[in-house]
Each structure stands twice: as structure tokens, then as C-alpha cells.
Amino acid sequence: MLKLAVNHSVISSDALMPVIHDLYDIGEILEIRFLSNGLNDTYLVIASERKYVLRIYKANWRSKSDIECEIELLHHLISNGVPVSHSVKKKDGGYLIELAAPEGHRFAALFTFAEGGHSDTLENSSLYGIEVAKMHRAMDDFHSSHDRFIIDLDHLLEKPFQSIKPLLTHRPHDIEYLESLSKLLRDRIEDISSELDWGMCHGDLHGGNVYFHQDTLTHFDFDCGGLGWRAYDIAVFLWAKVRCRGKDAFENEMWSAFLASYQEHKPLSDRDLEAVPVFIAIREIWLMGLHTGNAPVWGAWQNDHYYDINLKFLREWCAEHNID
Incomplete structure (x- = not known):
């Protein structure tokens, strides 16, 4: 045997x-x-x-x-x-x-155990924005004796691209596009990085890692969290709305409610707001790298149809927000 x-x-x-x-x-x-x-x-x-x-x-x-x-x-x-x-x-x-x-x-x-469940309402989006801002403020004075990975551009772009690349050898134009886009996104963030709010982040605030119960909520699953840009952290919320609701989601009422409530408790700079659309494109590349990197455990379902959908989103998003 x-x-x-x-x-x-x-x-x-x-x-x-x-x-x-x-x-x-x-x-x-x-x-x-x-x-x-x-x-x-x-x-x-x-x-x-x-x-x-x-x-x-x-x-x-x-x-x-x-x-x-x-x-x-x-x-x-x-x-x-x-x-x-x-x-x-x-x-x-x-x-x-x-x-x-x-x-x-x-x-x-x-x-x-977090009581309650998922909720996609305007009221709860506002509550979520308030509580995420309070969470970021509480994280500002967190210090640990233990090392933790950093949510930097190598984590978000370079490592994911290296995972994606072997699966796209039959699509050289797409490899070239992702490589050039990754460089552009890196340059955009590096140019303003010193002006962006930096600190501990949840890392996965897409709206699925919070349960609402009556008039309260509970955050959970900080597995993707680490030191990073707060603009990236909140951009994940909008990214989830864009992916589910279509390309006009930047004006989506739930995002507006979330952002307004967040800024009442933790104001964002113009640079932070400017970085949000860039971080949405970065998040998409990160996710593709996550899927391909975990294929030995989750399965190699990242086929041409998968890449067609994800790359279409990237191209359209970047074109609409003057990123490419």
C-alpha cells in the first residue's frame, strides 16, 4: 500500500x-x-x-x-x-x-460565538462604518511582542502575481497586462504612501466578517489582518459592493452611508480617499493570487472563464477610474 x-x-x-x-x-x-x-x-x-x-x-x-x-x-x-x-x-x-x-x-x-447574521441594509452599513472607525482608533495604540505579516505591496501585489503567472502561460498578453498594471498600481500607492493612514487593519472588511444582532454588531475573522493602509481596509467594503452590485457601486448608498459614518469618528485625508479606487484594483489581484495560491487545497478551478471575469472587472474598473 x-x-x-x-x-x-x-x-x-x-x-x-x-x-x-x-x-x-x-x-x-x-x-x-x-x-x-x-x-x-x-x-x-x-x-x-x-x-x-x-x-x-x-x-x-x-x-x-x-x-x-x-x-x-x-x-x-x-x-x-x-x-x-x-x-x-x-x-x-x-x-x-x-x-x-x-x-x-x-x-x-x-x-x-458572534450572535446574529449578515445584513446588507443602509442602517447597518452606517453602524458598520462607525464601528470600523472605532476599531481603527483602538488599534492605533496596539503593540505586540509577536511578529505579524505586513499588508504591504509585496503582500498585496508581488506575491499574488507570482502565484497567478504560471496559470496564465497560455495567455501571454494577460500576463503582460497584469505585470504592467501591478507596476502602475504600486507606483500610484508609493507616490502617496507617506500621506496615507497606516496602522493595524482587519484586512477583510468585505461585510461578511461581521454579524448584526438587534442594534449591535460583532466583528470576527481577523486572520487577514496586520499592519497596512487604512484606505485599503475600508476599500475592501466597497470592493465587495462593486463585485456584487455592478460597476456603479462607487455611488452606492451603502458605501456612502459607511464612509460618512466612518469619517464622523475617524476623518480620512484626501489622499486616503484618492487611494480607495486604486486599492480596489489591488484587492482584485490579491484575491486572484489567493485563489491560485490555495489551489492545491481548494482545487484548481481557476480556468479561462475565471480569468475572463476577473480581468474584465479589472480592465473596466481601471478605465472608469483613470488608473490605466
Whole structure:
């Protein structure tokens, strides 16, 4: 019988039940349910008194230092009154679980459960803008002893392009377009970088990583967060609206409500606002790189149709906003 290498394994929910019971003081574990295979593996943990979310990080995705910085950030935000899903302390006082999986060493952490669900209304867009601004303000005085990756132009452009390039060898004109566009986008941001607001970011504020419950909300999934430009962080919200609602989304009421509320609590400079459309194009390239880079785990579904759609969006967006 051949023994082959494994790219990714899904840990058994049944096997996790005694582990979580032994490590955490959260009462009887009634059920653990595997929810999703995303950037990390997510499980719903139903205990006798409340629910939790278990995240098992993919092997070689985030370093121990990256995760420890994220956990510190969440507790910093909670202590500053920012509503976030945060990690739960184990019986031994730590937060991380270390697992020996077939594909290699993996980390896991248990998080509080965010009540409510997604909501795409004008009122909640305004509330989201307020709370994101408060979150950014609270992040301004966050300091960690742990290293964390930086959301710079190498992270957002260079590494994604290197992931995309091998899959487009049969489309040399598109490789040339992406290469020249990446350089243009880099130049645009580098020209004004010193004037942009820089600090800790959530990294993935597309609107799917927040749950609304009555008149409150809870932020979660800071896995893509790190030091970066705040204009990029808020641009992700608009990018999500553009991708879902069409190319006129810059004037979309939800974006306007979000932006106005954000600026009431944390004003943006003209340079920050100028950078938003540029960061939307950058985000699209980052996403393509994320998909192609994770193809060994998620599947190689990045075919010609996929690239046709994404490159069409890039070309149209850049033309409309005088980027190309």
C-alpha cells in the first residue's frame, strides 16, 4: 500500500470533542460540527451553556507568532470596548492548541460565538462604518511582542502575481497586462504612501466578517489582518459592493452611508480617499493570487472563464477610474 503526501486533512469532529472538553472549562460538549474549509477550517462547538467557534489553521498558513499577535489584538480590542469575537482561554492559561496532522503541524484556537447574521441594509452599513472607525482608533495604540505579516505591496501585489503567472502561460498578453498594471498600481500607492493612514487593519472588511444582532454588531475573522493602509481596509467594503452590485457601486448608498459614518469618528485625508479606487484594483489581484495560491487545497478551478471575469472587472474598473 502506497503512503502518499497530504495537502490538507479535515480533523474529525468526533475526535475533537474529548480534546476540547479536556482543554477548556466550558461545560459539557454536546456537538462539534464542521462548517467550512476556507482559509482555515471552521467548526461550530455547541456546549451546554453557549456556542463557540473553533478555528484550525491550515498547515504553513500562519506562523505561531502571527496567531499570537492576532489573539493579543482581539483582547486589546475587547478591553477598549470594540465588539469582536475573541479567543477563549484554556484551563492551563494559554490560548493555542497544537495538532499533529497528516500534512504537518497545525494550530487551533477557540473563539466566542458572534450572535446574529449578515445584513446588507443602509442602517447597518452606517453602524458598520462607525464601528470600523472605532476599531481603527483602538488599534492605533496596539503593540505586540509577536511578529505579524505586513499588508504591504509585496503582500498585496508581488506575491499574488507570482502565484497567478504560471496559470496564465497560455495567455501571454494577460500576463503582460497584469505585470504592467501591478507596476502602475504600486507606483500610484508609493507616490502617496507617506500621506496615507497606516496602522493595524482587519484586512477583510468585505461585510461578511461581521454579524448584526438587534442594534449591535460583532466583528470576527481577523486572520487577514496586520499592519497596512487604512484606505485599503475600508476599500475592501466597497470592493465587495462593486463585485456584487455592478460597476456603479462607487455611488452606492451603502458605501456612502459607511464612509460618512466612518469619517464622523475617524476623518480620512484626501489622499486616503484618492487611494480607495486604486486599492480596489489591488484587492482584485490579491484575491486572484489567493485563489491560485490555495489551489492545491481548494482545487484548481481557476480556468479561462475565471480569468475572463476577473480581468474584465479589472480592465473596466481601471478605465472608469483613470488608473490605466
